[in-house]
Structures are given as structure tokens and as C-alpha cells.
Amino acid sequence: xxxxxxxTTAATIAVSLTSALTLVSAxxxxxxxxxxxxxxxxxxxxxxxxxxxxxxxxxxxxxxxAAGSYPAIDCVPFTHDPQVQxxxxxxxxxxxxVFPPSQKGVCPTDKTSIPQDQCxxxxxxxxxxxxxxxxxxxxxxxxxxxxxxxxxxxxxxxNLLEHNQKATLFIVGSRAVSxxxxxxxxxxxxxQIAIHAWSHNSxxxxxxxxxVAELKWTEKAIFDTIGVTPIYWRPPFGDVDARVRNIAxxxxxxxxxxxxxxxxxxxxxxxxxxxxxxxxxxxxxxLAKIPSMPHxxxxxxxxxxxxxxxxxxxxxxxxxxxxxxxLMQPIAQCLNDGKPYKEGAGTFxxxxxxxxxxxxTNPGNKNSAIGLGDAREGQEVLTVSAVTFFVAFVMNL
Numbered sequence: 001x002x003x004x005x006x007x008t009t010a011a012t013i014a015v016s017l018t019s020a021l022t023l024v025s026a027x028x029x030x031x032x033x034x035x036x037x038x039x040x041x042x043x044x045x046x047x048x049x050x051x052x053x054x055x056x057x058x059x060x061x062x063x064x065x066a067a068g069s070y071p072a073i074d075c076v077p078f079t080h081d082p083q084v085q086x087x088x089x090x091x092x093x094x095x096x097x098v099f100p101p102s103q104k105g106v107c108p109t110d111k112t113s114i115p116q117d118q119c120x121x122x123x124x125x126x127x128x129x130x131x132x133x134x135x136x137x138x139x140x141x142x143x144x145x146x147x148x149x150x151x152x153x154x155x156x157x158x159n160l161l162e163h164n165q166k167a168t169l170f171i172v173g174s175r176a177v178s179x180x181x182x183x184x185x186x187x188x189x190x191x192q193i194a195i196h197a198w199s200h201n202s203x204x205x206x207x208x209x210x211x212v213a214e215l216k217w218t219e220k221a222i223f224d225t226i227g228v229t230p231i232y233w234r235p236p237f238g239d240v241d242a243r244v245r246n247i248a249x250x251x252x253x254x255x256x257x258x259x260x261x262x263x264x265x266x267x268x269x270x271x272x273x274x275x276x277x278x279x280x281x282x283x284x285x286x287l288a289k290i291p292s293m294p295h296x297x298x299x300x301x302x303x304x305x306x307x308x309x310x311x312x313x314x315x316x317x318x319x320x321x322x323x324x325x326x327l328m329q330p331i332a333q334c335l336n337d338g339k340p341y342k343e344g345a346g347t348f349x350x351x352x353x354x355x356x357x358x359x360x361t362n363p364g365n366k367n368s369a370i371g372l373g374d375a376r377e378g379q380e381v382l383t384v385s386a387v388t389f390f391v392a393f394v395m396n397l
Contacts, residue, residue, distance in 0.1 A: 070221060073174040076199050077217050079209035087216040091250045093208055097242045105202025105239040120204065120241040125260060128245055132232070132256040135296030135334035141320070142296065142331040143167040144258070145312075146196055146234065147304035149175050149182035156303045157186060159313040163321055166191050166348075168256075168330040169303075170234040173198035173218030180225045187226040190347050192330040192340050195219060195233035195253065202239040211247045219251075228341040232256050232331060238300075252342065256331055259297040262286065264316065269307040276307075280315040287323060296327075296334060 058075035064082065071077035077084060099118050107123035108114065119126035127133055135142045145156065145167055160167060169191050176183050187193050197203065198214045198221075206214065215233065223229050233253045235244060245255050264282060268274035283299075290297065301316070302308040320326055330348070332340040338350035 070173075070177050071198065071213075071217055073178065074199050076201055076206065076210055077213040079207070079213050081213075084209070084213045084216070087212050088209060091208070091212055091247055095250070096208060096246045099204075099241060099243045101207060102202065102204040102239075104205050105237055118241050118243075119245075121235075121257060122202075122204065122237065122239045122241075127257075127260075128242070128255070130245070130249070130255065131240075132254060132298070132331060132335070134259045134298055135329070135331070137296050137327075137334070138293055139290060139325050140296030140327045140329060140334045142298035142334045143301075143328045144170060144234070144256075144298060144331065145301050145303040146170045146236075147172055147175070147200065147302045149179045149186065150304045150309075151179070151182075152306045152309040153179075153182050153303045154185065156309050156312060157189060157191075159317060160191070161189060163317075165317075165328060166330050166333070167328075168192040168194055168232065168332065170194045170196040170256075171218065171222055171230075172196045172200055173214075173221045174200075175304075176218070176221040176225055183222070183225050187228075187347055190349060192232070192332050192348055193222060193226060193228070193346075194230045194256065194331075194340070195222065197236050200236045202237055203235045203244045204239050204241050208243070208247060211244055212251070215248060215251055215253065226346075228343045228346040231340055231342060234258075256298070258300040262297050263300040264311075266308045266311050267302050267305075269311060270305045276311040276315050279311045280319065283316050283319060287319075287326075290326070298331065 058072055062078045062080065065071055065077075071081075079085075079088075097117070099115070102120075102122075105122055107120075111123055114120055114123055116124075118124070119128050121127065121131075143165070148156075148169055148171060159165075166189075169186055171183065171193060173196075183193070195215060195218050198217045201214070203211055203214070219229055231252065231254055233248060234256050238257045240248075240255060240257070248255055264279050265274045266279050269276060269279065286297070286299075301312055303312070320328060327334075330340075332338070332348060333350060336350070338348070339345055340348050
């Protein structure tokens with residue numbers, strides 16, 4: 001599990017941790033992505049769509065992945081590797097819609113040139129019938145975090161554990177290999193583990209074969225670490241079209257994005273393009289319209305950078321915990337799906353009430369208690385949360 005290419009186990013762990021720490025601490029200015037979800041250090045390693053790997057740190061000379069090892073971290077895997085060739089047999093590409101790979105996921109100047117049946121979420125804001133973009137019941141929040149695990153993820157897990165709260169975690173394959181113990185903790189604590197991608201590239205920019213390699217190597221890294229195979233996946237940047245959806249579906253995956261316009265913009269904090277206060281204000285703005293929505297919602301948040309974790313545990317989550325009637329649940333819980341893995345439930349426990357019923361994610365969750373109408377307890381939680389946020393804000397000045 002912890003071997004990468006031909007490096008020894010100990011060296012691999014050290015290098016992987018150093019790599020992860022470097023990614024988290026690097027404050028590289030963000031560039032705007034066409035989907036509205038910007039690129040950070042992990043995501044800036046872009047190359048021409050036809051290139052088999054991404055960025056100057058990725059080797060362009062193919063070398064087979066040794067048994068028990070994985071492709072280069074943060075690089076699009078080579079598709080002529082024997083393992084990938086075996087996975088390609090799982091997909092019938094004659095059934096896959098034919099659309100050319102995009103230019104790094106960027107929309108063309110003339111969006112009317114995009115075929116309607118391409119249903120490109122990034123550029124056409126098109127949702128396919130099977131896309132998961134919301135929770136069915138009003139007032140239910142499908143709580144998700146992308147890009148982990150990272151060295152800062154345990155701080156998020158600590159906060160969720162303290163509140164008996166579970167979430168859906170969309171895992172980057174390269175991060176799973178870098179921090180397997182952190183992924184194991186998340187799984188053991190009952191969070192829903194789901195697939196993001198191996199290198200966090202725009203999926204529409206990849207060839208059919210590269211899409212398979214990205215998904216299957218991530219699936220393998222997760223299975224090798226926690227022993228189960230996720231059914232849910234989220235495309236990086238939400239960049240998905242009919243071609244990508246078809247390939248993912250043939251691999252047995254459910255495409256999960258987020259509710260349109262429910263992007264916290266937390267990914268923009270590290271470079272200064274957003275602030276913790278602006279993210280919290282955005283979330284508070286949603287709270288006003290949530291009761292009148294015909295369905296629940298799914299929010300885009302991240303746990304790769306420390307700033308993203310900080311705004312979650314010191315800002316967004318305290319407000320959410322103190323909000324009466326708001327039920328926070330993993331996506332599988334809000335969809336009443338008790339088997340989010342190919343092997344079944346795993347450590348995930350589907351609670352009674354299914355989608356937005358009388359139960360929150362856990363009966364011990366303060367948020368659930370408030371939802372049941374205990375005004376006095378709600379006021380106490382609101383006060384504690386306000387103090388927590390104020391103290392955290394002052395300490396960060």
C-alpha cells in the first residue's frame with residue numbers, strides 16, 4: 001500500500017508526507033477555472049490535453065508500475081500500463097458518447113458551439129438525470145469535503161467526532177497513498193469514503209483511457225487502505241460531461257457533484273482571493289433561502305489546505321451546528337442508501353429516518369437535537385458557537 005513505484009516503504013512514507021505538507025503549505029496564487037472552482041497547488045499541474053502526464057514534475061517516459069506500487073503522485077497515470085489495460089476491458093467504449101477532450105476543462109468562447117447532448121456541467125450547467133446534486137428533503141445538507149486526506153484533515157475529523165457528525169469525503173488517490181493512516185481513521189469513524197480522482201485534473205480534458213486510469217487507481221488505493229470500494233465519486237472542479245459520466249457509470253460509479261451556486265469558495269482563501277468571513281457570510285446567505293427550497297442541498301468544501309479546514313471548524317460548522325432544523329448528513333444518508341460501497345455498508349451506518357427524517361447523522365449530534373425543537377439547548381449551542389468563532393477569529397488576527 002505504501003510503496004510508490006520502486007521506492008522502499010520507509011522512503012516512500014517520508015517523501016509522501018513531505019509532498020503532502022508542501023502542497024498544503026504552498027500559497028500559490030489561484031487561477032480561475034471555468035467551472036468556478038479555482039486551481040490550487042495540487043491542481044495547477046496542467047499540461048496539454050494529449051500529454052500522458054501533467055506538469056514538469058511528471059515523467060513523460062513510461063515505466064511500468066511495480067507490483068504493489070502506484071503511479072507517480074499527482075500525475076495522470078500512463079494508460080499502457082498492464083494494470084490499466086486490464087481495467088480498460090471493463091468499459092465498452094463503443095457505448096461511450098464521442099466528444100473531444102476539452103482544453104484543460106476551459107469552456108470555449110462560444111458556448112453555443114457545444115453540442116446540447118454533451119451535457120457539460122462546467123460550461124452548460126447541465127445536470128444529467130442520474131447526477132447527484134442535492135438531497136431530496138428540504139433542510140437536509142449533504143455534508144462533503146474534497147481533496148483529502150491532508151495533514152490538516154485530522155483537525156476536521158476531531159471537530160466532526162466531537163459533534164457526532166459524519167460527512168462524505170471525496171478522496172484524491174495520490175493523497176490516499178500519501179496519508180493512508182488518516183484515510184483509515186476517517187473510514188473507521190464512519191465517514192462515507194468516496195472517489196475524487198488520482199491527479200485532480202479536469203476529467204473532460206482526459207482521454208477515455210486516462211479517465212479509466214484516474215478512477216481505477218484511486219479506487220485501488222482506497223480499497224488497499226480500507227478494504228472497501230466506493231460507489232460514489234465526484235469529478236474535480238465538477239468537470240463532467242456525457243462522455244465522462246458514461247465511463248464512470250460503466251465502472252459502477254455514481255456521479256455526485258453539488259447544488260449549483262452552493263460553492264463556499266473556501267478554495268480561494270489560501271491565495272487571498274476570499275476570506276474566512278466572506279465564506280461564512282456566503283453560507284449564512286444560503287441559510288435564509290434553504291427553508292423555501294423544494295429539496296435539500298449539497299455544498300462544496302475542502303480539507304486540503306489549513307485555511308480550508310480553519311474556516312470550516314471555526315466558521316461554517318459552528319453556524320451550522322447552531323441552526324435550528326438543519327440536518328447535516330453524508331450524501332448516502334440523505335439518499336437513504338445503506339450500501340455506499342460495492343461490498344455493502346462497511347463502517348457506514350444508515351440511521352432511521354433516511355432522507356431528512358427526524359434523525360440527524362447521529363442522535364448525539366447537537367444539530368439534530370435543535371432540529372427537534374429544543375429552543376433552550378439551541379440557544380446554548382448558539383452562544384457557545386459564537387464564542388468559539390470569536391476566539392478563533394481573534395487568535396488568527
